[in-house]
Amino acid sequence: xxxxSPALDPDLIDRFxxxxxxxxxxxxxxxxxxxxxxxxxxxxxxxxxxxRPGSVEEVSRVMRLASETGTPVVPQSGNTGLVxxxxxxxxxxxxxxxxxxxxxxxEIDTLSNTVTVEAGVILQTLQEAADAADRLFPxxxxxxxxxxxxxxxxxxxxxxxxxxxxxxxxxxxxxEVVLPTxxxxxxxxxxxxDNTGYDLKNLFVGAEGTLGVITAAVMKLFPxxxxxxxxxxxxxxxxxxxxxxxxxxxxxxxxLTAFELIxxxxxxxxxxxxxxxxxxxxxxxxxxxxxxxxxxxxxEDARGLIEDxxxxxxxxxxxxxxxxxxxxAQQEAFWNFREVLPDAQKPEGASIKHDISVPIASIPAxxxxxxxxxxxxxxxxxxxxxxHMGDGNLHYNISRPENGEDAAFLDLYxxxxxxxxxxxxxxxxxxxAEHGIGQLKRDELIATAPPMAIDLMRRVKAAFDPAGVxxxxxVI
Amino acid sequence: xxxxSPALDPDLIDRFxxxxxxxxxxxxxxxxxxxxxxxxxxxxxxxxxxxRPGSVEEVSRVMRLASETGTPVVPQSGNTGLVxxxxxxxxxxxxxxxxxxxxxxxEIDTLSNTVTVEAGVILQTLQEAADAADRLFPxxxxxxxxxxxxxxxxxxxxxxxxxxxxxxxxxxxxxEVVLPTxxxxxxxxxxxxDNTGYDLKNLFVGAEGTLGVITAAVMKLFPxxxxxxxxxxxxxxxxxxxxxxxxxxxxxxxxLTAFELIxxxxxxxxxxxxxxxxxxxxxxxxxxxxxxxxxxxxxEDARGLIEDxxxxxxxxxxxxxxxxxxxxAQQEAFWNFREVLPDAQKPEGASIKHDISVPIASIPAxxxxxxxxxxxxxxxxxxxxxxHMGDGNLHYNISRPENGEDAAFLDLYxxxxxxxxxxxxxxxxxxxAEHGIGQLKRDELIATAPPMAIDLMRRVKAAFDPAGVxxxxxVI
Numbered sequence: 016x017x018x019x020s021p022a023l024d025p026d027l028i029d030r031f032x033x034x035x036x037x038x039x040x041x042x043x044x045x046x047x048x049x050x051x052x053x054x055x056x057x058x059x060x061x062x063x064x065x066x067r068p069g070s071v072e073e074v075s076r077v078m079r080l081a082s083e084t085g086t087p088v089v090p091q092s093g094n095t096g097l098v099x100x101x102x103x104x105x106x107x108x109x110x111x112x113x114x115x116x117x118x119x120x121x122e123i124d125t126l127s128n129t130v131t132v133e134a135g136v137i138l139q140t141l142q143e144a145a146d147a148a149d150r151l152f153p154x155x156x157x158x159x160x161x162x163x164x165x166x167x168x169x170x171x172x173x174x175x176x177x178x179x180x181x182x183x184x185x186x187x188x189x190x191e192v193v194l195p196t197x198x199x200x201x202x203x204x205x206x207x208x209d210n211t212g213y214d215l216k217n218l219f220v221g222a223e224g225t226l227g228v229i230t231a232a233v234m235k236l237f238p239x240x241x242x243x244x245x246x247x248x249x250x251x252x253x254x255x256x257x258x259x260x261x262x263x264x265x266x267x268x269x270x271l272t273a274f275e276l277i278x279x280x281x282x283x284x285x286x287x288x289x290x291x292x293x294x295x296x297x298x299x300x301x302x303x304x305x306x307x308x309x310x311x312x313x314x315e316d317a318r319g320l321i322e323d324x325x326x327x328x329x330x331x332x333x334x335x336x337x338x339x340x341x342x343x344a345q346q347e348a349f350w351n352f353r354e355v356l357p358d359a360q361k362p363e364g365a366s367i368k369h370d371i372s373v374p375i376a377s378i379p380a381x382x383x384x385x386x387x388x389x390x391x392x393x394x395x396x397x398x399x400x401x402x403h404m405g406d407g408n409l410h411y412n413i414s415r416p417e418n419g420e421d422a423a424f425l426d427l428y429x430x431x432x433x434x435x436x437x438x439x440x441x442x443x444x445x446x447x448a449e450h451g452i453g454q455l456k457r458d459e460l461i462a463t464a465p466p467m468a469i470d471l472m473r474r475v476k477a478a479f480d481p482a483g484v485x486x487x488x489x490v491i
Numbered sequence: 492x493x494x495x496s497p498a499l500d501p502d503l504i505d506r507f508x509x510x511x512x513x514x515x516x517x518x519x520x521x522x523x524x525x526x527x528x529x530x531x532x533x534x535x536x537x538x539x540x541x542x543r544p545g546s547v548e549e550v551s552r553v554m555r556l557a558s559e560t561g562t563p564v565v566p567q568s569g570n571t572g573l574v575x576x577x578x579x580x581x582x583x584x585x586x587x588x589x590x591x592x593x594x595x596x597x598e599i600d601t602l603s604n605t606v607t608v609e610a611g612v613i614l615q616t617l618q619e620a621a622d623a624a625d626r627l628f629p630x631x632x633x634x635x636x637x638x639x640x641x642x643x644x645x646x647x648x649x650x651x652x653x654x655x656x657x658x659x660x661x662x663x664x665x666x667e668v669v670l671p672t673x674x675x676x677x678x679x680x681x682x683x684x685d686n687t688g689y690d691l692k693n694l695f696v697g698a699e700g701t702l703g704v705i706t707a708a709v710m711k712l713f714p715x716x717x718x719x720x721x722x723x724x725x726x727x728x729x730x731x732x733x734x735x736x737x738x739x740x741x742x743x744x745x746x747l748t749a750f751e752l753i754x755x756x757x758x759x760x761x762x763x764x765x766x767x768x769x770x771x772x773x774x775x776x777x778x779x780x781x782x783x784x785x786x787x788x789x790x791e792d793a794r795g796l797i798e799d800x801x802x803x804x805x806x807x808x809x810x811x812x813x814x815x816x817x818x819x820a821q822q823e824a825f826w827n828f829r830e831v832l833p834d835a836q837k838p839e840g841a842s843i844k845h846d847i848s849v850p851i852a853s854i855p856a857x858x859x860x861x862x863x864x865x866x867x868x869x870x871x872x873x874x875x876x877x878x879h880m881g882d883g884n885l886h887y888n889i890s891r892p893e894n895g896e897d898a899a900f901l902d903l904y905x906x907x908x909x910x911x912x913x914x915x916x917x918x919x920x921x922x923x924a925e926h927g928i929g930q931l932k933r934d935e936l937i938a939t940a941p942p943m944a945i946d947l948m949r950r951v952k953a954a955f956d957p958a959g960v961x962x963x964x965x966v967i
Contacts, residue, residue: 124850124852126733126737126851126852127850127851127852127853127883128740128851129850170686171686173684173686177683177684182684184690185661194943198943199943200941200943200944200947201941201943202941202944203919204850204919204920204921205850205851205883205919206848206849206850206883206919206920206921206924207653207848207851207882207883207884208649208653208658208848208879208882208883208884208921208924208925209848209921209923209924210646210647210649210697210921210923210924210925210926210927210928211921211922211923211928211932211936211940212697212928212936212940212944212945212948212966212967213694213697213698213702213947213948213951213952213966213967214660214690214693214694214696214697215944215947215948215951217690217693217694218689218690218693218694220690221686221688221689221690222689226689237744238740238741238744257602261602264604264714265714265787266787266788267787267788268713268714268745268787269744269745269787270787311741311742311743311744311745311746312742312743372682372683372684372685373682374600374603374605374681374682375602375603375604375681375683376600376602376603377603403684406683406684407603407681407682407683407684408683408684443679443680443681443682444680444682445680445682445684445685445686445687446687447685447686447687448682448684448685448686449684449686450686451686452686452687452688456687460687460688464687464688465676465677465678467670467674467675467676467677468676468678468688468691469688471676471689471691471955472688472689472691474954474955475689475691475951475954476689477954478950478951478953478954479947479950490688490689491688491689
């Protein structure tokens, strides 16, 4: 519940500040500002205090004091979340708990293939540390240069590596969590198999900081691929993309490490608006696929595999045209093309975005029905569809009609969401495949999820955070 | 809490029986007997009533009545569990709820690579149905001819396929659960990505029927391997086995689909006692590895991979000797050798068993220290060590000294458990890697797990089953 109560009591601020030391207790509005702004600018929160603890012990003491005083705490790591889970509300009552100083990689175990890492470690730093140890840490997403592992786990981050390696949850073997009361739940184990009671770890992963503060985790590492090939293919339909995906899965299996679908519209927007981008294929197609194959054996092997898949696809008329990147630079250019898609949509005016998943087999039918639903809400609206097709996950974004007005289109935000999500639900899909619930989708989740699921989640929340201090108003 | 209260009230029996029909409400002691006996004969439970509902609706009505009347319910599927979770206690107060009539495979979706299956489907039936649809369902374990999927999920079953494909939890995308109150939690989704709130699914998986009754699930399917090779290798030490595992992971990665460690003693016991078993290797070795490589490409490819691994192992003196199975029949003979190991131990007299896991890198040190601990409790006791080394999971069994007495050895059950599990805990391992807690390890779990973990589990139990009717006295 938001209210207009006065900011935090100055004495309380002093008590919190004493735990982390004055230097790491930010009260100056200019110093605090970056912790309040999130990327999309949707929420404008307030706080009187940002705490930057330097140890698990300090996190524990902060939470103990918060519980004792009923002070809401909003945990934050890299502040790149897209659903407002990591920023405080406008009441000014909550404090922000930044995990960014917990930034040690505690251990890399190349025999057990694990890394023990703190919540404030930047994802890219972790990737690089694994690489230096001749291992792969496969979690990979657009924000990797600034997002941090604590947030990756709390949001169960997805990204482009999920197809072969799983999401953040599947990469996590153990967690260290500070509970709302300040007690430390140490479950930092490296075990692939452990059937000793309820799966508590997976409750904290994906809970968006509402059940406790993840301070560290044991994550899986993998052998580094010895060869990697990236191709761009042009196709006539989502059905053809699905057929190509099936073909690729059947012939190369886990060597298929990315399968991204791109509609003609985001493709065109990118050619039109993104700087330094070149056309991957000579001819235009209604749909495109960016495919990556990795081999644990050799570069030649990866080449052979991707050639086999595309050759069979061309032969069976599934694929219209295809180009395999001829160099590392061209591979990067193909990936860059995929990564700039969201930004390339901006110059086309206001947009309404959806992060959805449906069963893979339903993707073609979903795309057809969702287009109809979109046109029903806003005739002429332009569907910008792309995403991780191999995971059933589409970023189903809608740009306003070409000559429409931004404000008028954004007034349709709620009916558009509802129209698209109704189609998602009709296919037993998810209205948040990878970004989470946060503030953005909380009301919709509560209104549309099976009441039983909401009831069970509320029981979990009450059992873990009876005082309600842990990121209140998020998720549930 | 067990008590000697009278058996169930006859009126209550009638009310339960009316839900499923007289034919499926067993009250005759002879008909009930098979539901009370578990494989190891460790527990001798009682019940006045076994219910065999034929639909989710009937399960729901049974649980509603159980909640209303405070009647404890013990869910049971294939009754192959090894920790006593699926049999009632001696009080006679609990009823047994058999899921075996919920035995439909509801749907196989070969595009989404999922199968929707009810709790009473026998694992081998599910494997065969997947095979008929040209897909692999990779969960595989000794009891597969009689165990059922509900129990596989409730115990988060492991087995020989975990290394490449994960355990039951990792294979499960969605569940349908009847809660203690009779409400149905329908979360039968086929989604690889879904970040809409807390991970409830993974609470029910592995909860051994203490939070609800799993009635159906969506499970992952995989492309069928096109080639498979199985080899037996002789090695000088667990260190060498670890080096071979690292080598295999680095060179074939996910194509490594089994890596089983076998000590000389279980190897010898098998040669001595198992019928129709032939010696896999000409010479004796201190340790053996059963390794399987699967290729999604071709039989020749699998052959090339396993030859590469073993060739490199021989060249680097990691492997002493190795034989690749020359035929499907020999592959089956190698696997049979592995599968009869537990039974081949029986003629050697009483044994005390442990189902443990440690970080893979710690396996050699664990084996060394655990042997010392065992000798400290029972000088001359014979360690019978084998298991899923690639998962860090060993079945660390101890046979009595060669000329010892069974009874005297079994008197050491508790100190032996403690000695071995203390070593497990020193390596941050698990005292139940795949069999679960049930009745067998409940007291030890509560006594030795971090109090915080026990406290959190109790909060979950109280939140989901406040009346305490759901398989009470198990796990927590």
